Amino acid sequence: MVTDKRNLAGVVYFLPVPVIMLSLLTGPSDTASIQNIIHYFYHYLKPEVHNESSEILTIGSILWDVRLPRILLAFMVGGALSVSGSGLQAVFRNPLVSPYVLGLSSGAAFGAAFALALGILPVQVSAFLFGLLAVLISYSAALKHQNISIVSLILSGVIVSGIFTALLTLVQFLSDPFRLQSIVHWTMGNFHHAGWNMLSSAILPMVAGIFILMLYRWRLNVIALGDDEARSSGIHPVREKIIILAAATLASSAAVSVAGIIGLYGLIIPHMVRMVFGPDHRRGMMMNFLIGGTFLLIIDDISRTVAGFEIPIGVITMLIGAPFFLFLLKKSNIGWEQ
Amino acid sequence: MIQAAQLTDVCFSYGKQEILVNVNASFDDSKFTVIIGKNGSGKSTLLRVIAGLLIPGNGLIHFFGKNLRDLSLSERAKTFGYLGQKHKAVFPFRVWQVVLTGRAGYVNYLPGKNDMEIAHKSLERMKILHLKDRNYSELSGGEQQLVMIARVLAQEPKILLLDEPSTHLDFSNQIRLMELLKSLTHENLAIVAVMHDPNLAFWFGDAFWFMRNKTLEQPGSDLKPWSADYLRTIYEQEFNTIPFEGKAMITPLMKKGLTQ
Numbered sequence: 001m002v003t004d005k006r007n008l009a010g011v012v013y014f015l016p017v018p019v020i021m022l023s024l025l026t027g028p029s030d031t032a033s034i035q036n037i038i039h040y041f042y043h044y045l046k047p048e049v050h051n052e053s054s055e056i057l058t059i060g061s062i063l064w065d066v067r068l069p070r071i072l073l074a075f076m077v078g079g080a081l082s083v084s085g086s087g088l089q090a091v092f093r094n095p096l097v098s099p100y101v102l103g104l105s106s107g108a109a110f111g112a113a114f115a116l117a118l119g120i121l122p123v124q125v126s127a128f129l130f131g132l133l134a135v136l137i138s139y140s141a142a143l144k145h146q147n148i149s150i151v152s153l154i155l156s157g158v159i160v161s162g163i164f165t166a167l168l169t170l171v172q173f174l175s176d177p178f179r180l181q182s183i184v185h186w187t188m189g190n191f192h193h194a195g196w197n198m199l200s201s202a203i204l205p206m207v208a209g210i211f212i213l214m215l216y217r218w219r220l221n222v223i224a225l226g227d228d229e230a231r232s233s234g235i236h237p238v239r240e241k242i243i244i245l246a247a248a249t250l251a252s253s254a255a256v257s258v259a260g261i262i263g264l265y266g267l268i269i270p271h272m273v274r275m276v277f278g279p280d281h282r283r284g285m286m287m288n289f290l291i292g293g294t295f296l297l298i299i300d301d302i303s304r305t306v307a308g309f310e311i312p313i314g315v316i317t318m319l320i321g322a323p324f325f326l327f328l329l330k331k332s333n334i335g336w337e338q
Numbered sequence: 339m340i341q342a343a344q345l346t347d348v349c350f351s352y353g354k355q356e357i358l359v360n361v362n363a364s365f366d367d368s369k370f371t372v373i374i375g376k377n378g379s380g381k382s383t384l385l386r387v388i389a390g391l392l393i394p395g396n397g398l399i400h401f402f403g404k405n406l407r408d409l410s411l412s413e414r415a416k417t418f419g420y421l422g423q424k425h426k427a428v429f430p431f432r433v434w435q436v437v438l439t440g441r442a443g444y445v446n447y448l449p450g451k452n453d454m455e456i457a458h459k460s461l462e463r464m465k466i467l468h469l470k471d472r473n474y475s476e477l478s479g480g481e482q483q484l485v486m487i488a489r490v491l492a493q494e495p496k497i498l499l500l501d502e503p504s505t506h507l508d509f510s511n512q513i514r515l516m517e518l519l520k521s522l523t524h525e526n527l528a529i530v531a532v533m534h535d536p537n538l539a540f541w542f543g544d545a546f547w548f549m550r551n552k553t554l555e556q557p558g559s560d561l562k563p564w565s566a567d568y569l570r571t572i573y574e575q576e577f578n579t580i581p582f583e584g585k586a587m588i589t590p591l592m593k594k595g596l597t598q
Binding site: 221274 | 425427429430442
């Protein structure tokens, strides 16, 4: 049983390699057909048959300037949302929360759009601040007699999410009334505008947040047990929670600022990881990052190839995630109390 | 005798509602001390104050001569372990993973081999090694209680502060738990437990404190803790006592017509 899990974890470590390679070959472009890409690499490896035809150059630019940054971005965003989701679930001791459920995603999306429209604050800073604000509002609205019930936290998250989505739509209409598409970009999530610029703007906060959550992976086990239990075994629960909350907000708001709201993704992956590898965050955090990254990459591949147009990625995650969420709500015996 | 813990004029109130007023008491090392009192008399609050989970409005708490306020959280974890009344598991952790979290005060980021061994030993001490790989949330209430005590033992504390450790246990499990706790006091561990059942307390306890009028008290030298005269003042009710093992057992005054 234990070795089974270890073997499976080993598979997960190598999973990203073939998926990333396949993703490089995937896309709607006719020029970058698999045949032409093989030609491209052949030329690349044998410079003596130098043939810098325009087709070869186009393929190079599609591979390295369009597909590769998009692949890396999708992977990092997926990893960031899953790792953050897992951290948030431990902090709130609530298996039904995620950046999306807590309103964090909507807050960050509003913050990013707001900064872009006004140009006063840096986008990442604004996304982080509004993401954090959204979580804090959700939390304090659900708090009653120093106690927080699992369902009331979800409900307050729904309301906060609604408020920030409304504000986001308002900002978009005021700043650019003719571009409905950019609203869709924020509210339904996609990687359509992905590029090296976008990757470099968001990579630092994502990596920093993920790194801190990885560092705290065992302490999350302690926090997940409860405040009194953590405190009496030597860990300051409030201080610890602030650090974890800040790290999760940092990573997921940066993800939202480049990819928009990818609904329920940060909820599904931590659940899958728990089902397969158990609740111990020591292995769980790395699994969340790798599986979260790989799966979002696959979903993005589907979104840009399955139809003649690009399906917003948030549409797919929502359609997969919603039944899953309802199933969890029914199955778990957690409710209004506690 | 070394004082494991000493309370001096400890006061606590929730807002304007006074819960504890000038509590003075001391708990001996390597002894099983029991705190007994009526429902809502403030026993659990007192234990939370002693454990540093609530800040007293006034008064001092010393552990082995050291002021609680001067101890960091990890020093506290190494001095005493606290176990509250109920614990609800949210995630399906394995028993050994739960017990391992007791090592938090010793661990920087990741527990090591030594921590694993101590967790293992704690499970052995509570005689629940066979539950090691079970899912904590699927255990019975009694088994969960034993796991949580093992978790507190993994802290390697010198004092255990237990809030009604035997509630939710059936009679034989209550006795098994009491015997286990009693045996721990022979390994240089002091136990301070809030308990509901005075008989259970008298069978296994070494020292007794009673919660009355928002403070802790002990009977004067002319009265035994298990005497009907003293317990009347605590519970405001008449009792019968039956001599037992040098102490006594308490029974209700059986009113005629209720029995037969």
